[in-house]
Amino acid sequence: MTTPAPLARSHPLRRHAAALLAGSLLLATAGQAASEEEDVITSHGIATFGELTYPEGFEHFAYVNPDAPKGGIHHTWTLGSYDSLTPFTEKGDAAEGAWGVFDSLMVSPDDTLGEYYGLVAESVTYPPDKHWVSFKMRPEARFSDGSPLTAEDVVFTVDAMQNKGQFRYRAYFGEIEKVEALGPHEVKFTFAEGASPRDLVPLVAGMGIFSKAYFEDRDFSKSSMDPPLGSSAYQVESADAGRTIVYARDEDYWAKDLPVNVGQNNVDRIRIDYYTDQGSAFEAFKAGAYTFRGEVNAERWLNGYDFPARRKGDVVLQEIPAHTVPNAGGLYFNLRRDKFQDIRVREAIETMFNFEFFNSRLFHGVEERVASFWERSDMAAEGPPSPEERAVLEAVLDDLPEGIGDILNDPAATPYAGEGSSQRDRQRQRRAIQLFNEAGYTLENGRLVGPDGQQFTFEMMYASPDAEQYLSPFAKELQGIGIDARLRFVDSAQWRERAETFDFDAMHVFIPMSELPGIELRDAFGSEYANVGGGLAVSGVSNAGVDKLIDMIVRAETREELRVRVSALDRVLRAMRIRVPYWVRPDSWIAYYDYYREPETLPEYSIGIPGIWWADQARYGELRASGAIR
Template sequence: MIRTTPRAATTRPARLIGSTILALGLAFAAPALAQDDSDIITAHGVSSFGELKYPADFDHFDYVNVDAPKGGEMSTWAFGTFDSLTPYILKGNAAAMSSVFYDSLLTGTLDEPDAMYGLVAESVEYPENREWIVFNMRPEARFRDGTPVTAEDVVFSFNILVEDGLPSFRVQFKDILEAEALDEHRVKFTFNPDGPLRELLMTAGGLPIFSKAYYEDRDFAESSLEPPMGSGAYELLSVEPGRSVAYKRRDDYWARDLPVNRGQNNFDVLRVEYFADYTTAFEAFKGGAYTYREEFQSKIWATGYEFPAVQEGTVEVETLPDGRPAGTQGFFFNLRRDKFQDPRVREAIGMAFNFEWSNESLFYGLYERTDSFWENSATLQATGMPSEAELELLEPIREYIPETVFTEEAFTPHVASADDLADRRTLRQAGRLLSEAGWEVGDDGFRYKDGQRLTVEVLNDSPSFERIINPYIENLKRLGIEANANRVDAAEAQEREKNFEYDVVTQRFAMSQTPGDELRSVFGSETADVPGSANIAGVSNEGVDQLIRAIADAESREELTTAVHALDRVLRAMHIWVPQWYKGVHNIAYLDVYDRPYADTPPPYGLGVMSLWWWDEEKAAELRAEGAL
């Protein structure tokens, strides 16, 4: 799974199942399972590698408090704006957390990187070769209106996402050949035997389930602020388009006592307040507009958290470890543009970003430089020269990838002077690369090639980010590049990013510890020109495609690690981005009315703030008595 900050670039799915095929699937469902029973695995969940951590009779996940009280409110903030509650279509900008309405057949955990357990599905059946899977659904599953969740709803959900959902769904679901309702509560997915079979079980299991009846008189492809019909733990409480959205916990949620949900979904209300920039959002937090904030601005973290509520103990400030890869954040090039085709141009533009100066002058020394797409991962980040196992993957694709993959260690950004933004040594090297690529300095001081001036526009939608971009622009101009930072509002930025209308844009991806076929959404040729896809760089490279497939097909953790190393090495050598910075911790602040099931060490794959934490009424009473709540 991939998540991004500051704006979500969700991974999506694909393939339209016609009514004729569906009818045949219903008619001939029984023979489809006629195999030797010894070849069929029946389980309460699925795992990419090895055994599931939790047994079939597990009572709850280890990291929850099963006695956590229910009640209260958790509120946070989001950047930009929204005009829809439909997160799975191209139209509109969906509200934060609007996927909370929907359940799926399986659900993941925060302490296993590659496993999912039954939610709507009570159990699964699949052959050892994983060419199909049957989900045995819980008859008690209900939508918000009390109607049952059926296999037909699952098939409908698959079809409608392929037909009317985000275009990138057609990529993610490409290798799902059929979705069949075997009976009212059994649904079967059949996969392409040449597809990424290790991943497809969980791809199908993670499908959001919509009500077929609800959409009989509604257009799924149209954005809407109408409360959707889901079977999840929360429903809509209130919505102010572009300003705030709130969800309330359903007292009649059908799955609240299942093992996968015990100790979770503890807040009565989840609320999100929207702001146009980070600084305004922080000031609103200080004023009590919302209660929880993870801080991503180094200046604010270093200098801003000494306001009275912190000093008085009303607001808690903490740094907690983050067990995930630190995130893939950088200035991404739009490789669809001709001027960025030469990797020497991209490398030179990257050298103009002086991280060392930025860290000392702007970030208070709080960050480290990112170089890997799996930064801060002890096992997945490529280092040194390629291993023999990597070379077995790299040699067959040698014609598609940079030769430096074989002759140099995994690329790390040039280290510049922290004392001088315009580090002359670094800028001279960058200038030579531009000249080698044919971009020569003209009489007016700008660089030209074939009569065209080299221009670079950095798209930005945050006033607080200007202090970082503007010094970068200065250095680009020193190289003879006509550079500018174009700040637009959040709505325009979202539309331009959907349609790839930019030169350079900042984005952050949170990469998985068990990456797989979802990488096609970010780096695959199939998504390079799909509007709304997460492939913001427009990577379209046969060698990269083959490495993604090797990752998806890996049959062991060792094979997966080798393939990820190879891909990381290739992407870094291609210079598709200018890597920015990272920190391997969560910097958080919150109103002191909450408790949680862990002290200093959260689950390795997330804090679980919205689900695992709970409202502490005793703390709340104290704050009320002090007039602080």
């Protein structure tokens, strides 16, 4: 569930996912004008907390090269397979980037957090309590076949997502009470009573817009390999299910000269090849079969790139400082299973994960162990709770799960840390066995058995072969304390089936976390999603106290309130021991053939590839002629 080569937040092939996961937004005050006729505000953009960075009439985002040349190709890869070009349905595995063919009312720049500026929409209007919001749309907006994009298409989109989209989308859009076309180019959203405009405004601003006419004779709920009618800078050019997807830049793209698009969408084509494993994908890169990859394996990064194209200077390695909240990686327990109900069992298994040894022997010491679900942010819980955080926790204390300790006074939970001098850490073993003993398990003839006399079994499911380098020794360590520990490698089809039916003990997965958390937390940790298969609710957390904390986060009215409440949730999730946490590194690692060019300064919150990068076509020709690129 990772993307080896992530796309820029503002790029069309990433925009819709960013809209759903970017978190909560409030409407800004900068550049806004109050109407004399009504108590409403009209603005060119919306922001989370405080003022908009870009004033009305701005020419382009600060980090782009407005004179970047057009042309060339961005050729990258991903793991797994796909059998659908419709990412909004329950059925099928959608192609990477499939959401990106649809434009949205507004887009978010990569140098700010929680700010949206007009794309299909010219402006946004709302009252002070924000229980409704309307968008004035650009009359020139078009779908790729030249048909107009109107308010009726927006109305159709919301109706389709509420009634026929994936379950999580239906829930998100379900808090929209009414959507109305006030005219051909104006659409109004009214939110349900008690809903949070802080999340719903960016949701509707950032949603991909579908063509009502296109779906008149098509079933929206069915998976399809027919390229849908989109409106963005890139449309599907060709699709070979499970092998390759190619998006081509629309030369007649209606919005190519808008300020939010200047200096962006530079390459003519974006091609994504699918591979079954990391090893074969890397060998293909070395041979020039594709030209850009994000690297996740420390051994490969430090020692694997000494190949001819790299030595000749045809391949460039770049380490870019990371500033964003990383995906919350880990081995997530399936809390729906009885054997994981006792927190001490989960903590014992977590204790046996010898990160210090793995880091020194496998990762060359470059990784940093994570504890928080919001690493690299001020929302990560640290030490004992502050008075402000204590007040939040006290409000939900009676509803929190048993066994999480003195949450009001204890330091935030961190993983067990050993010396890392050897793989077999006796002190670590003693601690884990003690926890199992407290939970009612005993060692009998080298087998860890429960009150029922059965040996404790633990199966780890993963789909990335790279994970085996640390999951395999982890399994051996668990076996060393009497656990029947096993690994189960699955392909993408098996992964989907098992995830949807919760057929796993623990899952190797990376859950996306937001810089501005909001309603997406319900999808990952809320009770209403705990038994929705195939979503973000991997562990199946179902606790009234967690639900209340999420509601408090959704309704935070200031950045400081948000920080305190997210920190409280982070503290609780960590104390619940729902995963064996992994690690992060301080930099993003990328490798590419030397024809990619980038702006002088990359934005703080994104690598920007391929959106704001461009291709040196002369250099590309040289690399092709020399045989470096196939």
